[in-house]
Amino acid sequence: MPRPSLAVMTAVTRETSLGIRQVSEETGLSIDTLRWYEREGLLPLVERSTDGRRRYPPGALRFIRLVQALRRTGMPVADVRAFIEAGGGELANHAGRLALLERQCAAIEQRLAELRDDLAVVQAKIGSYHHLIAHGLNCEDDVPEDVLDQLRDDGLLAGLLPPAPA
Amino acid sequence: MPRPSLAVMTAVTRETSLGIRQVSEETGLSIDTLRWYEREGLLPLVERSTDGRRRYPPGALRFIRLVQALRRTGMPVADVRAFIEAGGGELANHAGRLALLERQCAAIEQRLAELRDDLAVVQAKIGSYHHLIAHGLNCEDDVPEDVLDQLRDDGLLAGLLPPAPA
């Protein structure tokens, strides 16, 4: 049981709060990353126990998951910080934060669409390999020219062989 | 019309082939990136015109789009190279390439799921802001304690305010 001594913990941190290791395991972020995020201002509110160790209240966990969602969906660290700090200018209020989130939302949807397209490309390629293998082709095989031409017409050979000779 | 002189082009490259600039514009990859990919072995078959400039046959375009799909879906450059070269060992044949693509396919689907989850997290947060604003809250407002408690119970305040005082 590596649980920290309850004796040294303040009322606030008693029982409910998590150590950095737990948070790391819960979120999948490395301990170093958690500390680095904090230094960089992505995780502003980390309390400490009396011996100086970080204690994360359960709410922090939810907050970290939001940060994680933003990061994983491609928002640069600087923008996440801007969102968190929301210190002045456009982001001084909830409406500003809301706008930022909505922009990110749109970006995510775009990314989803792109990812689906890319998936389709890869799947098409997989289909082309199945096609080739179904024809009994493998790298070293000699292929009859007519079969080859047919495949070429299907656009199945792109990148597999040099283009049709001129 | 910055079209290269047809006089110097070989039979193979006549008319149909593209210059690096066109390819860049078609694919969205920068010219530098195209050259770098080639050096790194992600684009093996680039022909040259008589004056040494790259000429991309139309098939290359399709090929580049596959590479792009793999990269954008998170496959490291080294793995793309492994796929392209398919020089020996596991990847010496179509079945090997197929396996690699299918692994990537699974990875993409996982990424899609993750992205959808992250989208949900962001949308939930957006919802919470709407909720807050619907209650007429903004940063500097003084909020009656009972409203605050209710919101807190809803889990809407994570990251917006310090956690409930002990």
Add this chain to the structure above:
DNA sequence: CCTTGCGCTGGAGTGCACTCCAGCTCCTAG
């Protein structure tokens, strides 16, 4: 002829997001 523009090469430089490390404190177990 000269200039302008595109492309070429090899190599150096950049930006981002971590990741690692030395040297320290504190706590607990033996």
Add this chain to the structure above:
DNA sequence: CTAGGAGCTGGAGTGCACTCCAGCGCAAGG
């Protein structure tokens, strides 16, 4: 008391994927 283990700090280091650059050649326009 001692040793071991977790966490702390500030700062340096790393890996990846480009991105930029100097110095060059070729070709078309004026």
